[in-house]
Amino acid sequence: GDSVTQMEGPVTLSEEAFLTINCTYTATGYPSLFWYVQYPGEGLQLLLKATKADDKGSNKGFEATYRKETTSFHLEKGSVQVSDSAVYFCALMQRGYNKLIFGAGTRLAVHP
Amino acid sequence: SAVISQKPSRDICQRGTSLTIQCQVDSQVTMMFWYRQQPGQSLTLIATANQGSEATYESGFVIDKFPISRPNLTFSTLTVSNMSPEDSSIYLCSVESRTGTYEAFFGQGTRLTVV
Numbered sequence: 001g002d003s004v005t006q007m008e009g010p011v012t013l014s015e016e017a018f019l020t021i022n023c024t025y026t027a028t029g030y031p032s033l034f035w036y037v038q039y040p041g042e043g044l045q046l047l048l049k050a051t052k053a054d055d056k057g058s059n060k061g062f063e064a065t066y067r068k069e070t071t072s073f074h075l076e077k078g079s080v081q082v083s084d085s086a087v088y089f090c091a092l093m094q095r096g097y098n099k100l101i102f103g104a105g106t107r108l109a110v111h112p
Numbered sequence: 113s114a115v116i117s118q119k120p121s122r123d124i125c126q127r128g129t130s131l132t133i134q135c136q137v138d139s140q141v142t143m144m145f146w147y148r149q150q151p152g153q154s155l156t157l158i159a160t161a162n163q164g165s166e167a168t169y170e171s172g173f174v175i176d177k178f179p180i181s182r183p184n185l186t187f188s189t190l191t192v193s194n195m196s197p198e199d200s201s202i203y204l205c206s207v208e209s210r211t212g213t214y215e216a217f218f219g220q221g222t223r224l225t226v227v
Binding site for chain 1: 143145153154155157160204206208215216219220221
């Protein structure tokens, strides 16, 4: 079945460092791909999405590109802030099924 | 976007009891979803609830343990029955986007602790 694999955390960075969180998926067809973020004590929020190959999703300085050839959707940010400390979930959704399949989540801690 | 309100936001319950979680959406939606997030884990879909029909449960989840109601297009409840400490989790309600972009919106979640 479909699945999502994320790099294990926690990821600990200093403020202004470059961030990459790896995400790869296994799925048939052409799923939509998502990054969700969960800030401490809050619910999930959609961070960005991509619905077809080579699409780049971006929001709040975060970017991820839908790479069909490598089945990847890595999350990047050029300069992280303390306020980016959260748990990040990569997810996919198959068209027509409306069911999200989540990765295990990666905890990011950014220190001043 | 959709605004989703869940009640209660948290609760501490005795084992053997049941808790009903409410989910209210500010717009009409066809499908509502219930997820579980166990401590330190990812989210797992429990069931999909359509108005006017029985909920569809994922593997490992059964109606007797997690009965769901969907009386109209803006409301759903999830009951966690005969609770045990293993049921301690965050339970989240979710709805799909109406714009066909295949994204989901989530409520704040209900943090359940069973003692």
